[in-house]
Amino acid sequence: MENILITGAGRGLGLDLTAEALERGYSVIAGVRNPDGQAEELSKLAADYGEKLTVTRLDVTDEAGIAALAAELKEQGRTLGAIINNAAVLTARNTQVEALDLQDMVTTMDINLYGPIRVVKHFLPLLTEADPSIINISSEAGSITNAYPGDYPYSISKTALTMFSQQLHVYLQERGVHVLSVHPGWMHTDMGGEQAPTDPRQSARGVLDLIEQRTAPEGHFRFVDYTGKDMKI
Template sequence: MNILITGAGRGLGMDLVAIALERGHSVIAGVRDLSRGQDALSGLSADYGDKLTVAALDVTDEAGIAALAASLKEEGRTLGSIVNNAAVLNASDTPLEELDIAEMQLALDINLYGPMRVVKHLLPLLTEPDASIINISSEAGSITNAYPGSYPYTISKTALNMFTQKLHVTLKERGVHVLSVHPGWMPTDMGGAKAPTSPRTSAEGIISLIEQRTAPEGHFMFVDYTGKDMEI
């Protein structure tokens, strides 16, 4: 299977690349800064050769995403899965009265519009059997369990869950498996040092969700990295 992963140069994204390669998949690792991404992934490139393609992919740059899709098409590349992992956590401790709406716009641009741009341009290449789209969401996007603060991140992830549900309804007749996945609280740049879940453990679960086409028991396509239903 060919798997495209955004935000692949660090944190969970890098572990997703590593696990996918270890399990025999080919990976297109999308990174915002190509030179930094190539350096970060150089060890995996040395180990896996042409099974790993590191590609410039800034989820806020629609023209760049379209160009990548055109290049992959010209090369005859197909996709079995798209993993929308790139995200930003910003203004998390800012009360609404002090929130700069530009921070909301930034979160929506990366966390919601980014996955929408990626799917818009790469969906035509998602033609392999048992194809899937995985949107890395968060328990923070649950309306049921809403908590104070962190307006940009939580609202953008709630909206991402809606995008997942729309894709599920739209693509189910094509057999494309679509999920929002809560990856757990991890000690990454975003999660902080006290987070208990290993990014590698989360990545192993997420790649298993792709391989096994795990489906939620309920109506909403929102699960954690083990496949357990999340409250929407």
């Protein structure tokens, strides 16, 4: 594996995934919504790693843009060893269902679920390197077993994302593609908040370990945490 595509790479877990992958010697295609306004940390990584890091516009809601980027990479002869679908939003926190704005549902599903579907749809033909992987960053919030009355858009989108991961696993297992839906932990990021106990770099290391070691769940479902432990569907 040489090249890793990471969505939502400008901050939070995506930024730490990018840094960790570069540190391990991989080339990274870092997808961000606005490359011109990229974070200072991402600019520093670009300065430190040069051609190893490609920062590119990748808005997961823009299918035409995703298709154009995939075509551009194909024309350049670029291949992929892993796709990490990380981009996500968390809306309508602590909102009761009676007060839920359905537009929050629409927006969240567009980014958290349809986004990864669009990315896989157009970049799967480039996933041709040895021992390829697709990692969908999910959440324990999407566990039906542990359902709670809150975060409706986020939780439902992550439940559906785990279903998509399971479908991809069945579809791609004969091609040797390693597919996981990964709970990254409650992380100290803009999304997770200051009280979150998990360092996103620790989670990023775990995700890269899952890719490198091709860790498989002990049970039937392709849903694990960043240490490889099975999560309840």
